Amino acid sequence: MTITLLGSYNGVELIRHELKRFGLMGFNSSPTSAPFEGIVLVKGSLRVAYDSEVEIVGPGAVVTMHPVKGDVCIIAMQDAEFIYISSAPIFDSYRRGVERFHQMATEIAQKDGYTASHCERIRKYSVLIGCELGLSARELLSLSCGALFHDIGKTQIPDEILRKPGRLTPEEFDIMKMHTIYGRDMMSSPSNPFLHIGSTVAEQHHERYDGSGYPYGLKGEEIYLPAAIVAVVDSYDAMTSKRPYQRPKSKQEAIDEIRALRGKLYDPRVVDAFLKVVSTLDDL
Ligand SMILES: [Fe+2]
Structure with a gap:
């Protein structure tokens, strides 16, 4: 912008x-x-x-x-x-807010070994699905902010865990899971008033439809819908991205996997909207 x-x-x-x-x-x-x-x-x-x-x-x-x-x-x-x-x-405070917003998004992405364009892509995909699902203005604002900053809590995870090339031990994974809680707390802090609206997305983006996610094991529609959207988009992006420890899946393989997990890991409403719009994602 x-x-x-x-x-x-x-x-x-x-x-x-x-x-x-x-x-x-x-x-x-x-x-x-x-x-x-x-x-x-x-x-x-x-x-x-x-x-x-x-x-x-x-x-x-x-x-x-x-x-x-x-x-x-x-x-x-x-x-x-x-x-x-x-x-x-409003212009001066508005411009400062926009600049700080983008600067923070870039810092978070770099900490996690990604680029700012990766975070922006997740935000756009999520918003596209949110529009398809007819979310309210408040839910869309929450979705957009939450999608961009969903992993902000990773800035508090030690680098040796965050960037470990192999599998995490159970103890390390327990620490990694805390990024959801750290993220919620950072986004709801009075020092980041413009992030507040996305805090529930950061908190719940690893919850899964069947209750197998974290941090709380929420199930089905207990999960905040914008967070359920980010869960699908983030998984799709992780499947198709090059990471040090895995071969990226082709787009079709990733789509097939998301479809197969409809109603298991992922909210069926979100998967249906994702499947409708996925062909347009390449253009973004
Ligand atoms: Fe995450």
Whole structure:
């Protein structure tokens, strides 16, 4: 996402946004929310979810909210450019938040031996499945943030365990499992207020539909749906990625494995949505 302040006067700001396909911006109502927010779409297509209402808009569309009363999640369905109008000055804190967000995502990915583009790919795949499942604005915001930072807790796992080339011992695996709890705690810390919404995804992304996951052994629909989505996408990505200790599976082998585990490890609703959209994942 690229943001540029086009002009401001008396607290009113015009901010240009460029969002790549499946890029996302969101906000929720708070005592500090601007009393008026508006968007004019210049190029591309946006999916605007406002609480549980969804609207797809094209160039020339004007979307206004005054005041913002609920959660808003805006997703670019194609590369998009829009002007965002706020009646309160938000640009500086907003830009700092966006920069910090991306910097943290890069640091986490590098710690785990991945790249920032790997995390962004998991986020986009997850959002695509979330849209297919008709998640609410709040669930989509939680999914997007949680998908990007789901392994943030690994920054607290010792390198000799995290990067061990062979199989972990049971004791080492017990330590590794703690990354879910560490992740939840880091994301719900007051020092990271913009990550709070994704904390349940970090906590539950290794839970499995049949109760065989961790940290709690939650089952079926006890598992938060955005976390169940990240579970499928993260597994698919791990199966198809090159790792030091395993040959990557072909995309078709990975898809067949996910399908075979429908209703066992993975939520059937998520697997069905995944199978519907998987052919478009290559384009992202
Ligand atoms: Fe994980």
